[in-house]
Amino acid sequence: MPQAYRLDLTVDPSRPRFSGRTEIDVTLARPSAQILLHGRDLAIHRVVAKLGDREVPGRWEQLSPGGLARIGFVEPLPAGAVTLRFEYDAAFNDSPSGLFRAQVDGQWYLWSQFQSIDARAAFPSFDQPSFKTPFEVTLRTPAGLTAIGNAPEVATSSAAGLTVHRFARTLPLPTYLVAMMAGPFVVAKGEVSPTPQRADPLPLRVVSTRPNADRLDFALRESARIVRLLEDYFGSAFPYPKLDQITSPIMPGAMENAGADLYRDDLLTLPDNASTAQQRKFGMVVAHELGHQWFGDLVTPRWWDDLWLNESFANWIGYRIGDAWRPGLNVGAGALAEGFAAMNTDTLLAGRPIRQPIESDAQIDGAFDTITYGKGGHVVAMIAAFLGDEKFRSGVRRYIAGHRHGTATSVDFFAALAEEAGDPRIVPAMRSFVDQQGVPLLVFNRQGDTVRVGQMPYAVKGVDPPERQWGVPLCVRVASGEGERHCELLTAKIASFTVKGAGALIPNADGAGYYRFELGERQWNALIAIADTLSGGEAQAVADSLAASVYAGRGNVSELVRLARVLSRHPDTYAADAATDALGDLVGSGIVDASGRRAWTRLRGRIYAPLLGRYGFDPRAGAYADEPPERSQRRVQIVRKLLGTRTPAASRLRRRLAEAGALYLAGDAAALDPVWFDRALPLHVYFKGDAAARALVEKALASEDTMFRSAALEAVGSVADAKTLPWVFKVVTDPRVRMTERRALLDDLMSHGATRAAGYRWITENLDGLMTGSSGIFFTSRLPLLFAYECSVERADEIARDLRPRFAGTAGELELERTIERVRTCGELDKRLGAQLSTALDEMK
Numbered sequence: 001m002p003q004a005y006r007l008d009l010t011v012d013p014s015r016p017r018f019s020g021r022t023e024i025d026v027t028l029a030r031p032s033a034q035i036l037l038h039g040r041d042l043a044i045h046r047v048v049a050k051l052g053d054r055e056v057p058g059r060w061e062q063l064s065p066g067g068l069a070r071i072g073f074v075e076p077l078p079a080g081a082v083t084l085r086f087e088y089d090a091a092f093n094d095s096p097s098g099l100f101r102a103q104v105d106g107q108w109y110l111w112s113q114f115q116s117i118d119a120r121a122a123f124p125s126f127d128q129p130s131f132k133t134p135f136e137v138t139l140r141t142p143a144g145l146t147a148i149g150n151a152p153e154v155a156t157s158s159a160a161g162l163t164v165h166r167f168a169r170t171l172p173l174p175t176y177l178v179a180m181m182a183g184p185f186v187v188a189k190g191e192v193s194p195t196p197q198r199a200d201p202l203p204l205r206v207v208s209t210r211p212n213a214d215r216l217d218f219a220l221r222e223s224a225r226i227v228r229l230l231e232d233y234f235g236s237a238f239p240y241p242k243l244d245q246i247t248s249p250i251m252p253g254a255m256e257n258a259g260a261d262l263y264r265d266d267l268l269t270l271p272d273n274a275s276t277a278q279q280r281k282f283g284m285v286v287a288h289e290l291g292h293q294w295f296g297d298l299v300t301p302r303w304w305d306d307l308w309l310n311e312s313f314a315n316w317i318g319y320r321i322g323d324a325w326r327p328g329l330n331v332g333a334g335a336l337a338e339g340f341a342a343m344n345t346d347t348l349l350a351g352r353p354i355r356q357p358i359e360s361d362a363q364i365d366g367a368f369d370t371i372t373y374g375k376g377g378h379v380v381a382m383i384a385a386f387l388g389d390e391k392f393r394s395g396v397r398r399y400i401a402g403h404r405h406g407t408a409t410s411v412d413f414f415a416a417l418a419e420e421a422g423d424p425r426i427v428p429a430m431r432s433f434v435d436q437q438g439v440p441l442l443v444f445n446r447q448g449d450t451v452r453v454g455q456m457p458y459a460v461k462g463v464d465p466p467e468r469q470w471g472v473p474l475c476v477r478v479a480s481g482e483g484e485r486h487c488e489l490l491t492a493k494i495a496s497f498t499v500k501g502a503g504a505l506i507p508n509a510d511g512a513g514y515y516r517f518e519l520g521e522r523q524w525n526a527l528i529a530i531a532d533t534l535s536g537g538e539a540q541a542v543a544d545s546l547a548a549s550v551y552a553g554r555g556n557v558s559e560l561v562r563l564a565r566v567l568s569r570h571p572d573t574y575a576a577d578a579a580t581d582a583l584g585d586l587v588g589s590g591i592v593d594a595s596g597r598r599a600w601t602r603l604r605g606r607i608y609a610p611l612l613g614r615y616g617f618d619p620r621a622g623a624y625a626d627e628p629p630e631r632s633q634r635r636v637q638i639v640r641k642l643l644g645t646r647t648p649a650a651s652r653l654r655r656r657l658a659e660a661g662a663l664y665l666a667g668d669a670a671a672l673d674p675v676w677f678d679r680a681l682p683l684h685v686y687f688k689g690d691a692a693a694r695a696l697v698e699k700a701l702a703s704e705d706t707m708f709r710s711a712a713l714e715a716v717g718s719v720a721d722a723k724t725l726p727w728v729f730k731v732v733t734d735p736r737v738r739m740t741e742r743r744a745l746l747d748d749l750m751s752h753g754a755t756r757a758a759g760y761r762w763i764t765e766n767l768d769g770l771m772t773g774s775s776g777i778f779f780t781s782r783l784p785l786l787f788a789y790e791c792s793v794e795r796a797d798e799i800a801r802d803l804r805p806r807f808a809g810t811a812g813e814l815e816l817e818r819t820i821e822r823v824r825t826c827g828e829l830d831k832r833l834g835a836q837l838s839t840a841l842d843e844m845k
Contacts, residue, residue, distance in 0.1 A: 001027045002126045003081075004133050009123070010140040010162065011182055013101045013108035019089040022123045026082050033076040035084070038120035038127035040067030040098075042088045047071055047124075050083040060086075060124075066361040067120040067127070086124045095250065095739045096778060098122050099180065102250045102738075104209040105704055109183030111248045111262060113255055116304065116364045116777060119175035130302045130407055132172040139165045141182045148181040148207060150259045152242050170258070171240065172405045174300050179257035181246060185209065188216035192224040198237035202227065208247040208269055211704035215269040219245055219282070222325070226287050229321050230294070235397050239298040239404075245286075249706055252740045252778040254285050256292030256314070263289070264740075266706040273625045275675040276329060276633040278707075283325045284334060288318025299400055302407040304358040307367050308434065309413055312354060312376025313396075316384070319377070329629045333536045333574040336511045339378025340544040342370045343439045343516065347458055348825075349465065350817035351437040354379065355410055365811035368777045371437075378514045379433045385512035386473035386487060387421050395420040410434065425489050429471025433514060440470045440515040441548075442490070446505050446523060451476065454494040458516050461553035462828050469493065472515055479503030479530055485510075504530055508545075511537025516545045518554065528563045536572030543567065543578035550586065553833060557586075557840035561603065568607050573633045580607070580641065586837065590791030591830040596838035603844055605645035611638045612649055619660040619680065621673045636675055643679060658683040665699065674707055681715035690724060701736045713741050717748030720755050729762055739779055742770075743786075750786045760787070764802055771810065781811040784819045796824035 006023040026035075044060035049071075058071040071084070093100040096113040098121030103109075112122065120127040139147040140162045147153065147165035150173065155166040170178075185207045192202040204224055206216040223245050227238055240259035247265045254263040267285050270278055295317065296310040316335065323332030345351065354376045358364055384392040399408065399416035414427045441458035444451060455472060457465040472490040478501030486499045487509075499505070504526035507517040519527065524546070531539055546563055549555030564579035586592065587600045615635045618624070624632045642650050643657075661680035663671035672680055685693045693716045700712035713731070720728045731737060732745050749759035763770065763786060771780050784807065787799050800820050807816040 001029070002131050002133050003027060004136070005123075005125070006136045006138075007123055007178075007180075008138040008140070009180065011099070011110055011180070012142050013092070013110040013145075013183055014142075015092075017089050017091050018099060020086070020123055022084075022086045022088075022125075024084045024124070024126075026084060028077055028079050028082055030079050031076045033073050035071045035073075035077075037069055037071070037124060038067045038117070039069040039088075039124040040065075040118075040121045042090045042121070042124065044086060044088045044124070046085075046087040048085050049073060049077050050085055051077065055085075058084075067117065069120075069124070084124070088124070090121065093121070096248070096252060100250070102248070104249060105211050107184050107210065109185070109209055109248070110181060111246070111251070112178070112180045112257075113251070113262065114178055114257075115176040115255060116368070117176070117361060119178060122180070125175045127175045129174040129176065129300050129304065132174050132300060132405065132407060134172055135170045135178055137167045137170075137178070137180065139167075139180060139182055141165065144184065145182050146185040146187060146207070148179065148185075148244055148246060148260055150177070150179050150240070150257060152203070168241070173258055173297070177256070177258045177297055177300075179260035179262070181207075181260070181262075183209070185246075186213040186216070188220045190220045190224065192227045192238070192243070195228050195231050195237070197231040197235065202238050203242040204245070205243075206245045206247075206268065208265065209249065209704065212247065212265060212269040215271055218270045218272055218274070219268045219286075222282065223286055223290070226283070226290055226321060226325055229324050230287065230290055230317075233317070233321065233393065234294050234400060235393075236294070236400065239293050243290075249704065250738045250740070254289050256289045256296060258293065258297040261286075261289045264706065265704075266710075269706075273622055275636070275673075276629040277636070277675070279326065279629070280322070280329050280331050280334060283322030283329060283331045284318045286318075287321035287325065288314045291317035291321065294400055295396075298405065299403040300407045302409050304364045304367065305355055306408075306410050307358075307364075308354045308372050308376045309408070309410060311368070311372045312380050315373045315377030316380040326629075330536070330572060330574065333540070333572060335377055335381060336537045336540050337574050337578075338370075338374040339381070339514060340540055342374030342378065343458075343514075343544065343548070345370050345818060346375055346437060346439050347460065347463075347465075348818050348821050349463070350814065350821045352814065353437045354434045360809070362809055362811045362813060365777050366781050366814050368781060369815070375514065376434075379430070382433075382473050382512050382514050383417070383426070383430055385475065385510060386489070387417070387426065391420045391422075392417070423489075425471065425491065426473075429473060429489055429491065432470040436468055436470075438465060438468050440468075440472055441518060442472065442474065442507065442515050443518045444505060444507050444523070445520065446499075449498050449500050450496055451499050451505065452494070452496045453490065455490060455515075456493075458548060458552070460551045460825060460829060461832055463825065470515075472513070474513060474515075475509040477501075477506050477509045479506060479533075506534065506538055508538060508541040510535055511539075511541040513541070516548045517541075518545070518549060524555075524559055528559060528566060531563055531566045532569045534570075534575075536570070536575040539567055539570055539572065539575035540578045543575075543582055546579070547582035547586070550837070551829065551833075557583075557837055558844070560586075561841075561844055564603075565607060568611065571630065573630050573637060576634065577637055577641065580604070587841070589826050589829075591826060591834040591837060592841060593834070593838040596841035599841040599844055601645050603841075604641055605647040605650065608638050608642040608645070609647050609649040612642055612653075617653065617656070619657055619672055619676050621670045623673060639676075640679065654683050658687045662688070665696070677708055677711035678714065681712050682718045685715050686719050690727075693719070693724065694727070697731055701734070710741060710744060713737070714744050714748055717745040718752070720749060720752075722754070722758070725749075725755060725758050732762075733766075743779060743782070746786055750789050756789060763787075767803075767806055771812075777811070781815060784812050784816040787816075788819045788822050790823045791826035791830060793824050793827040796820050796827065799823060 003025040009020040011018045047058040048055040058073045098118045137149045149167035151168035188206045206219045244260045251264045319335035395417035439458040459465040475487040480503035570576040657680040660672040661684035749755045
């Protein structure tokens with residue numbers, strides 16, 4: 001059992017390798033001549049076991065590519081206390097895995113990303129979450145660099161021409177939450193003022209690369225507000241003695257290192273006039289990562305099968321606290337959008353439950369998916385809504401208090417909720433969602449005040465799902481019932497209850513339930529007619545369930561079209577396009593013919609052109625800075641929907657955005673607001689041609705503005721054709737292009753029919769290089785999604801033949817099986833429903 005670590009690393013980000021000296025205090029349960037632990041691609045020069053004043057030499061051997069390692073000693077070590085000492089060196093990575101580095105504006109920076117099992121690439125360790133110990137970290141860097149760890153820096157000195165940064169001993173941490181960063185960072189300093197839960201100010205810094213020096217104030221100010229909201233929710237002080245919020249341009253997402261969170265640049269470095277979408281993302285992600293400081297860092301899952309305790313809860317708290325941070329942004333509605341989207345994955349036969357047995361390294365990384373985040377977060381929201389906020393929060397506080405600085409399991413979390421709920425049925429109900437995959441379908445039949453409901457697994461037409469049953473926290477209301485909810489815990493296959501009131505039945509009150517529903521034709525029509533008066537969550541639930549009914553072969557497209565028209569008037573921006581997006585997914589899937597696609601384009605024009613007339617359009621920077629956030633966001637959505645139509649309004653929009661893009665690229669920063677980058681830049685390339693594309697790539701690669709850079713590179717991929725493809729592939733392999741940018745470029749190529757076949761050939765030919773050295777969480781596990789744009793049984797067979805052997809045993813293995821099933825199911829749906837759906841769209845008025 002590891003008891004404590006002492007890490008002393010010499011790190012110069014400008015060099016390709018680093019060196020380290022690590023000591024681990026361990027307790028041996030019994031005498032042994034060997035110890036199993038972890039270390040991946042470490043050049044171990046010396047390893048000894050220190051027994052008092054005596055050292056026993058050992059021999060290091062890496063046993064597996066994943067980093068299982070063994071130390072063999074020249075004699076058995078006795079039971080009891082032992083200190084393991086290592087001297088070694090290793091290579092930095094150039095993608096966010098282990099210790100990774102990047103050159104930004106001519107200067108080198110270093111960060112760490114150890115989740116899930118990449119601490120072993122930085123130091124020998126017992127790299128699993130059940131082992132929580134203190135860490136004493138020393139970083140030796142070239143002079144002039146800022147160094148960051150989990151704990152405050154307590155001493156600085158010089159030795160051998162290097163600056164020696166010593167950090168305070170940490171509170172107990174698992175290896176994956178250790179942080180080490182160094183570089184010529186810019187730092188904005190502040191504090192979080194005392195709260196009822198914390199008597200002293202909390203030191204707070206925002207740390208980034210030098211090009212972001214003038215964009216740190218927003219994060220400094222708003223991170224403090226979010227910390228205070230979280231302390232109020234958990235009823236306890238921030239768990240660590242300081243908080244650093246750090247950014248990296250090559251981090252794909254964010255990471256909850258204890259006291260030293262790491263984010264992709266554009267998640268944190270926002271101007272005060274950032275768009276609604278940017279602010280929503282900031283609020284949700286920062287609340288998510290800071291929520292982890294309690295739920296994941298202070299209390300850590302004992303093993304990776306309970307990863308959902310980390311991520312599902314953090315997803316829920318991120319949206320909840322983000323919504324409380326700035327209610328006008330409507331952050332919370334995004335949680336339901338993510339949950340309903342996860343249902344499309346959860347209905348696949350190739351899948352997994354939220355909590356799954358973890359038996360291999362690859363399964364760990366593969367569990368960081370939409371089931372853990374989207375489904376898990378929605379299930380947590382459903383239980384919280386059913387119990388009521390006060391009882392659920394009390395259960396969370398009980399769980400945290402009972403396991404501070406330790407580890408816990410799902411059983412512990414369920415027990416804490418059950419204690420507060422006073423309802424023994426809630427635990428088996430929650431387990432029915434956590435321990436089995438699939439989406440419940442609730443079929444409603446209402447006669448007067450009596451509602452009869454039955455449950456079954458949802459499936460698309462032609463798919464026979466396994467028999468399953470859930471304990472469904474079911475909440476309904478009646479439109480004229482003054483908004484009062486009626487809640488039942490549906491544990492039987494069929495149940496009846498009474499709901500008084502006239503008007504349409506709303507089968508998923510507030511949209512909090514993780515289920516889909518079916519209604520009779522008359523009841524659907526009544527619900528569609530009032531859809532724009534429903535809450536935003538309820539409107540999302542209606543759109544999801546009606547679209548699901550179409551895919552199952554029971555609903556009809558005309559109902560979904562009527563819903564799209566009604567919801568386009570909804571004041572909630574997530575709800576307003578929910579049905580339109582569902583129709584777009586249906587058309588874009590490949591099961592609608594050319595005539596149906598043209599009809600869909602006409603419908604979009606009829607819905608969105610009048611809306612643009614009411615909202616107006618000005619692409620200049622800050623033109624709508626004083627508007628309410630939801631109005632500003634609605635304009636963005638209207639423009640995006642309208643651009644793909646053939647209306648005169650769309651033609652004018654395209655020309656105006658292209659002109660604004662050209663002016664911006666020529667140096668007029670006021671000509672184009674960043675919110676339009678992702679539309680104006682592709683149009684600029686479309687109208688100006690190949691020379692403009694090449695110039696845009698060079699401008700992008702010379703920029704450290706993450707938002708512009710990514711939009712500019714994707715612009716080139718989105719308008720590629722057969723003539724420009726060879727050059728675009730050279731851009732993909734350009735060493736200046738970062739991993740996340742490479743993935744986005746390939747996604748653009750695969751999403752367009754004209755470049756898909758060539759993209760597929762290129763990816764399969766270069767697959768080994770794409771996966772080598774890339775983070776399993778951020779890249780390999782998601783790589784198979786590139787192939788999900790196909791729609792035929794034959795293509796599913798080809799993908800299976802070409803790629804199954806290559807993804808076997810990797811973090812992307814399950815996602816590949818899902819992709820194969822998606823492509824095959826789409827092909828089957830085309831045969832069963834394609835002609836019917838195409839005709840229905842073509843006959844729309």
